[in-house]
Amino acid sequence: MRNRNNFIFASLMAAGIAVALGSIAVVAATPAETIKQRQALMKELGGNMKAMYGFTQGQGGETVADIAKRAEVMKGLAAQIPGLFPPGTSRYVAKSSAKPEIWENWAAFEAAANSLADQAGKMAEVAAGGDNAAIATQFEQLGSIGCGGCHSKFREK
Numbered sequence: 601m602r603n604r605n606n607f608i609f610a611s612l613m614a615a616g617i618a619v620a621l622g623s624i625a626v627v628a629a630t631p632a633e634t635i636k637q638r639q640a641l642m643k644e645l646g647g648n649m650k651a652m653y654g655f656t657q658g659q660g661g662e663t664v665a666d667i668a669k670r671a672e673v674m675k676g677l678a679a680q681i682p683g684l685f686p687p688g689t690s691r692y693v694a695k696s697s698a699k700p701e702i703w704e705n706w707a708a709f710e711a712a713a714n715s716l717a718d719q720a721g722k723m724a725e726v727a728a729g730g731d732n733a734a735i736a737t738q739f740e741q742l743g744s745i746g747c748g749g750c751h752s753k754f755r756e757k
């Protein structure tokens with residue numbers, strides 16, 4: 601009897617988890633909507649990179665504190681990338697540049713997202729240091745390793 605109660609309890613727990621997961625699935629919505637969401641996230645990354653580039657070119661308007669803050673935002677965005685690439689959202693499903701290789705090499709794709717988070721984290725540290733030359737060097741790394749490391753393999757040109 602006790603075992604049976606445990607079983608019922610475990611089933612209820614599992615159902616609770618399923619309901620919780622179900623509500624996440626509702627947020628994710630259709631493939632086309634998910635693709636729009638991730639493209640918007642990518643554009644946000646691009647906007648931050650543009651502002652950082654302006655800083656490295658001495659265009660003014662941004663302080664090192666602003667750059668550090670942008671880097672932190674980018675780190676947070678990087679963490680959201682894998683969740684916006686559920687299976688069934690490649691460029692063969694809807695208007696997207698996402699290569700099927702993403703789901704064939706999921707671990708590498710996640711690693712590429714982590715790598716962006718690492719590079720953005722480094723940028724936050726370097727910017728906090730306030731050395732403009734070091735910021736410019738880290739900006740190059742952020743672009744080539746952080747963004748390019750993923751685009752070169754997983755984004756259709």
Ligand code: HEC
Pocket residue numbers: 635638639640642643645646649674681695696697698699709710712713716742743746747748750751754755756
């Ligand atoms: C882990 C992989 C990954 C990382 C890291 C990544 N991207 Fe992307 N990016 C993609 C993929 C895949 C697409 C294509 C998405 C689609 O069309 O569905 C894309 C698309 C884009 C687009 C086009 C969005 C649109 O409107 O179609 C821009 C802009 C972009 N990325 C900028 C960046 C920048 C800037 C960085 C670095 C700061 C970056 N991305 C880092 C994978 C990545």
